[in-house]
Amino acid sequence: MVRSSEDNEKKNLVNKLKDVEISAPIVYGNIAFWLGKKASEYQSHKWTVYVRGATNEDLSVVVKRVVFQLHSSFNNPTRVVESPPFELSESGWGEFEIAITLHFHSDVSERPLHLYHHLKLYPEDDSGSMSVKKSVVVESYDEVVFSEPSEGLFARVQGHPAVIVPRLPAGFSLPPVSAEDADKRKRMDPKDNPLTQWFTIFSEADELLKLAAARQQVQAQIARVRRQLTLIDGQHQQQLKPPSEL
Amino acid sequence: MDAKDILGLPKNSLSIPPEKKSRPQKDSQRKPDGISREVYALTGGVPPPLMPSLDVNQLKKRQKSENEKITWEWLSFTSSARKDDLKLYHWVRVVNGTPPTGDYSFAKYNKSVDVIKYTDEEYEKHLTDPEWTKEETEELFELCERFDLRFVVIADRFSTSRSVEELKNRYYSVSRTILIARAPSLADVSNHPLVKDPYNISQEVDRKRSLSMVLSQTKHQERKDAEVLSEAKKIMEARMAAAKAAQAAELAVTSNASPERMEKAAAAETASPSNIQATSGVAPLMSIAENAAAAAASLRKLKVYLRTYALDQMVQAASSSAGLRTIKRVEQFLQELKVNLKPKVPTKAVCAEHLELRKEILTLLNLQKLLQNKEEGSSYREGSYTETPDTPKDRAFVPDSVSFGAISTERVGKRDQKRKGPGREAPSSPAQSNKRPRKLKATDS
16 A cells, blocks of 8 residues: 555554653642722632743643533633633632633543642731732642644644653654744743742752652661561571460 | 723623613512422422322222112122132122123133143153153153143252252253154244244353352352453453554654553553452552543544643542542642642643652552561560550550651551550650651651
C-alpha cells in the first residue's frame, strides 16, 4: 500500500506517545474583597473565582473553555468563560462550593475535568478587622496530567511556558511547530492581569526538602528496627538449642 | 467603588441575584396547605403525591336505587366439581325472584392433571425397567392421578421408599416413552416439552444438593467464600493489567520497564493458585504490586486527570493491604514528621516523594509490629512466671524491651487481654509510666 507523505504525517500526528506524559500546572481559587461602605446585606463582597497557569501563563493552549457552576440562587448559575483569563467575578454575601469544569481542545481530550473550590469571603481571623484594602485569597495548586498525548498535541505545546513537556528519548522526530502557532502564543499575555499582585507563588522546593528529610528519618528508623529484628532472631537461635536447661 | 476600579470591571455589570437567596424561599415553605411543615421538610419542599384510595364523599352515600327488590335466601346448590349429587346450602342473593346462576362459582377451579394411562401391552413393549416393578409403576401412576403430581406427597405415600427425584424420573420417562410411542411420527411430538427437555435426574440431584449446601452455609464459610472470590477477581484484574502492559511493551522505548512488569505479573500468576488455598504473608506483597499496576493502568486509561487524583489512587493502591487503623497511623506519622497529608504543591516530583514516603512508613510500621511480636514471643518463652498480672488500669501497657534500649513499642490492645495468665516483665522505665502506651513517635531516634 502506497501512502502519500501527507497521509503519513497525519497518521503520525494521531499516534500516541506511550509512557509519555505532559502536565499543565494550574492554580485555581478565589479572591474576595469586602465592599466596606458600599456593602449591602446581600452584596457585601466582591469576589473573583479563576483558573490560571501556575506561573501566570496562558492556559488556552490546552484549555478551550471553563465553566463555573455557581450557587443556584445566582442568575444563570452556569457561567462559561471562553477565553483567557479564565475568571469570573461576582458579588454576594455567601460562601459555597463552586464546581469548575475545564473543557479541553479536541486534540487534548474529549472529556472535561472537574475541580471543586469552596468560595472564601471571610478571613480566618474573625477579629472583625475587615478592611477594604485587604483581600482574602484562597488558592489550590494542582497539575493536569495528559497521559500518552498524541504526537500532534506534543508538537503543538512543545516549548509553551504553560505546559511541562518532558524531553523525548532519542529516536523521536516530531513535525516542526508552524510559525503561526508561535505567534498565537504571544497574543494573550495574562501578565497584565490586575489580580496578579495577589497571586500566591507555589514552589515545590520547600515541600521537596521536607519530604526528603522525612524519608531520611523513616529510613533510619527502618534500619534500626531491622537490626533489632536480626538481633532477636539470633537470640532465638540460641534459646532453641538448650531448652532443657531452663 | 474603589474595589471595582481595582478589578477594572464595568460598573453596571452587577447582577441582582443575592436578593433571591434563601430568605424568600423560607417564606413559601412556611405555608402549610393542609400538610404539616415537618412533612414538607421530609419531602424536600414538595407535597408528596397522593392518590385518594377511596372517594371519601362516596362512603356514606351508598343507597341502592329502588328499581329492584333484593332479598337474601338460604338455598341449596350443587357443584359440577363433585362426582356425587350432594346438595349443600348457602345464602344466595336473590333479585326479584331466583336467578338461575348456573354452576357453583368455584367449580371452575377444580383442575386436574392429565396423567397418562398406559395399557398392559404398552407396558410390556416399552416400559419395563430393571429398577421398577410393574406394581410400583402402577402405584406411582395411581398416586400421581390422585394427588395431581404433587411429588412430595406422593413420595410420602409411596409404599417403598423412593426419593422424589426417582419418582419424578420414572413418571416423566414413562410418559415420554408412551408419548413418543403413540405419536404417528416423531416430528409431531418433538415440540412437546416432555420430549424437548427430558428430566435429567443426576442434574436435579446435584442442583438440590448444592442448593441445600448454600442454604446451610455458616457465616464463617460465607465470609471465606467472599474473600476467595474477591482475591480471584483481583488476580483477574491484575492479569488484564498485565496483558495491557504486555501490549505496551511492544514499543522500543518501554523495553526496560516491561520486563519488570511482566515479571511481577508472572509472579502474581504463579502465586495465585497458592493464594487461593493458603493465605500466606507473600500474598499481600503480590497484591500490592497488582494494585499499583491496576491503578497505573486505570490512570492511563483516563488520559486526562489531576495529579492530586493520581496520587490518591496510588496511595490507595499502596495501602490496600492495610487496615483502617494502620492507615490512620501512617497519617499520624506524617503529621508528626510535619509533612502535609496532601501536598500543598503537588508536582510530579513531590507526589513521587510523598508516595515513597508513605510506603516507607508502612514498611516501618509493619516491621515494628513484627519486632513486637518477636519480642513478646521471646519474653513469653523466657517465662517470668513470678510476675503478678497487671492491675486493670495497666491492662493495655506494653512490655518495654529493656535489652534493646528504651523504645516503647506500639500498643497491642486486645492481645494483652488474652495473655493475662503468663506474667510479663515489669515496665522498666518509670518515666514512661503512662497509663496509655505511647505509640512510637516520629521524633524518637
